[in-house]
Amino acid sequence: MNYISVLHFASLIVDILLLVYVLRKKPWQNLNRLCAMLIISMAIVSLSYGLVPMADNGAAAIALVNLATIGFSAVPMIALWFTLALAKKDSILNNKVITLISIVLPLFFIFIQWTNSASIVLEETYWGTIVIWPASPFLYAYIAYCILMFSLSGFLLLDLIVKAKASRQRKQAAILLITGTVSVVLSVIDSILMYQFGMKSVPQVPDILFLVLVIGIVTAISRYGLMTITPILASDEILSTMSDSLMLLNNEGMIVFANRSACSLLDLRGSNLTGRNFFTFVENDTQAHDLLDETSKSGALHRELNLVSAGGAITPVLVSTSAIRESIGEVAGFVISAADMRQHKLAQAKLEAHQQLINGILETMPSAVLVINQQMEVVLANRIFYQGLARIMEQVEGKPLIDVIPSDELLRQISASRQNPNVNTQFEFRYNVDGNGKILVASILSMPSQNVMLVLNDVTTEREKQDRLYLTDRLASIGEMAAGVAHEMNNPLTSVLGLSKLLIEQAIPGDTGEDLNTIYKESLRVSNIVKNLLTFARKRAPVRQPAQIHGVIDDVLKLRAYEHKVNNIFVTTNFTDNMPDVTIDYNQMQQVFVNIVLNAEYEMIQAHNGGSLTITTKNLDDRISISFKDDGPGISQQNLKRMFDPFFTTKEPGKGTGLGLSVCYGIVANHGGKIYVESNLGQGATFIVELPATVSASELALQMQISSYLKGKTSNSNTYIPFSTGIKER
Known part of the structure; x- marks a missing residue:
């Protein structure tokens, strides 16, 4: 066994130890699992490359190289997955297409190697057999694949360094970016020396160079809590990432700690903010003194203040304070949490402007308007309603509609309208206001959340005008008919008067004569009535x-x-x-x-x-x-x-x-x-x-x-x- 194989096996042992170390932290966490997969992939390369120089023949060496291809193909993609998880952007892998591509791509290179589509050359050196991949589309495709995956990983780490709120996260990303870049650069230099300059005496040790990244991972875990959570790290994470500004003051009002949000709010770095007097950042320092004095007495307080940044910008904030007491009860300091109220103030101003616009529209509407909720209670009424129906706000808003407008027909129509919200209902009903009967036309308009807008228009005057026109026309017809009837009665009445007068002049004796006198008198009376009726009905100037x-x-x-x-x-x-x-x-x-x-x-x-x-x-x-x-x-x-x-x-x-x-x-x-x-x-x-x-x-x-x-x-x-x-x- 030569010293190169010893280095490969040493790298394998380090990978195994790091794997155990990572899995002991939090094996169920996604980041830990991905880191373990990355380490296993490089361990496969270390094992394979450690055994290749000791191979008895070329077939055994090629088999070991094929095994190493699993690690070489998987490392770039797993490194990207790990970086996505670290940057909390691994949700992109929920996309099935992207997940499929990220799995198929490494399998493609493994398949090509295992089917011997890529011809490899085995050469003997002083330390044993080495593997040479001749220039081919497969080699160029693999190089492009590695460059793309490692570049994306580096970009994600750089973005995390810039945007992470917690200093711990920024330092983790910086260590991984530096050590990972060093590992990749050294591996590239090793490959260039061998393939570009033909320096076959340079050993193939990418797995050993990977140990630089291993050192970075161990440092990130041990010093900055990568893939692990402790109370101190958790509190640091909470303080650093919370959106509210948090400051710790001593009992004299000096700032001893300020989180990232507080530094941003006051436009100062943490080192420049620590040791400054809190009162200097409050627009009205009297309010600041009163705030701490009252907090000392009550223990906790909430109040709105205006904070002034180093640049002079004034920010309205909602301050929550609490006193920190020693065991003997003396106040040792204060915790101040300040929530930026600028967006809240803008939203409140927009809401008030919107409400004023709605109120303005309602107040200028010529119709009476009511808004009815799902419980048939009046939510809102405009000025015209109060004036027209002689009501005050206490008698209307929040009261059941049946108490405001006692009309069963109105309730029935609103219930029917809710069954068909897309149909606007309109109907007419009568309502008494202070003893005066009014005729109202109600339009029912559906609103969101089962609310209903009721628009009421007083049409009493219009209906009275219609009735007047009808009655005037009817009276004119009756007058013309009465005049015609009177005129027709006058003709036979004239005959009755004339004949009865002639009979009276004949001096008929007895009851018959008296009856004739009665007939004449009564006929004369009817004649006068007819004449007066004609006079009364006749149209003349x-x-x-x-x-x-x-x-x-x-x-x-x-x-x-x-x-x-x-x-x-x-x-x-x-x-x-x-x-x-x-x-x-x-x-x-x-x-x-x-x-x-x-x-x-x-x-x-x-x-x-x-x-x-x-x-x-x-x-x-x-x-x-x-x-x-x-x-x-x-x-x-x-x-x-x-x-x-x-x-x-x-x-x-x-x-x-x-x-x-x-x-x-x-x-x-x-x-x-x-x-x-x-x-x-x-x-x-x-x-x-x-x-x-x-x-x-x-x-x-x-x-x-x-x-x-x-x-x-x-x-x-x-x-x-x-x-x-x-x-x-x-």
Whole structure:
């Protein structure tokens, strides 16, 4: 056995010892297993090359070379795997294609060698047989394969040196890079001397040169904890890699230790940061003193501070402090952890801006908006909702929807919408707000996480306008029909009046004559009603002229006399003497009084099947006043404000249009007067119409005095009492 074989066997023994050393650390860890595979591959080369010089013949030597090929082919690829694991980038091997290539490539070179496709030459030297691979595509392919794998491994180690947070990792990578590079370079020099310069006296010892890398591995394990974990190394790893800045202060506030993050935050190296006063890095040193003083008392504290780096950059941080105490209880130092709040502040600012944008959109929306969660509770409501539905935040947010808007139909529609989230549901429902009925259109929009956006639009005004158009059209049709009916009735009624008059003139005696008189009187009354109806329904341009208001009232009472009689309504008139004329459209003013009387009749009949209506006129100097007081149920203060609103009515559906008083208001206003109502619930109602007089009361009194003096008499006005109307004379 020559000394070259002894070196190979010595290398084999070192590989075996290193293998045992590595496997004892953590055999189940992936990095340890890969390191063991790398060592076994080189051990195979050492064993084979140690036996080749002692081979008895060429066939035995070639067999041993084929065995060494297993190690030569596997080492470059396993070295790359080991480096990937060390750099924590071995997840790339989860890709099946890459894994397959990394396995097939070494097997390819082994297959070529074992099938003798690559011709090798055996030569004898002074220390024994050596192996010569002649130049061939196989040799060049193998060299390219080795260069690629070792280059990738070197790049990964260099990247780890630059980017690793823990100093221990950087030193591990540096040692492996240096010793591995030395091993590869020496092996390349050995091959160049043999193949390029033909120096066959140079021994083939790549496995022995691998011992340089072995020394690096042992150093990395023993000094820097490669492939092993101890409490000290673990704490160093934690402190070095943690993202928060960590500093250890003595009881005077001097920094005795700072991790990598703290050095980066304060823009100083660790050696320059150690020994510096912590207070100098706080923007407000008073806050820093207070922080340590309060920590000494409470033991631990959390607070936001602004730290100032060596370059003057101000960084907001969330500081957590704790006191380190000696056995006797005195504070020996402080541990300060500082979390950089810059990204948090930016994210918080963006979140607040986003929230403000959402609130701005909700606040400017013309519709009321509610956001409902999966538990049917109100999460959010906008300003329009609070205003339109008379609610405050405490009554809405966080409350069940059924308490905010008591509507079973609304809950049913939202539940149905959740079953079909891609369909936007819209429906209409009624809701009372402070006693006022509102018509709302609800749009249900699905949101993430089973939330629902409810958009409410108040369409009460639009629906009222639609109803008004419908009622106006219907009233116009009824008016035209009534005028037509009255006109058609007038023709046969004229015949009845004429014939009954002729018969009366014949002086027929007895009951027949009395019956004829009754027929004539009743027909005449019907004729007057028809004439008034035609006058009331006929469309014509207003004609205003001076008139006595008492005459208008009397005509209205004649028109309603029969209804008053049969419904037990007693009318009392309190007419003021010497009333001045008023310039009015006679028919329009008659329409005003008819509407007021009709409303009084309805309310009194509904309340107690009859009642008392008192009509009073007054002379108010430059105007006159006509009041209609009934003893009906009265009007609530809430309804009193809306009595003259178009289409507002308290009557049952079908019995009132809500147009009468609004028309009266318009007619009186056009005459330069005013109409208003006074009432208390349960005490009847008084409608008052005031109209401008043609002459003032003082002027009228002067005229009357002159007339009396000239004529020698005074004139008194008597109240007209219609036939059997139940009107009391005053």
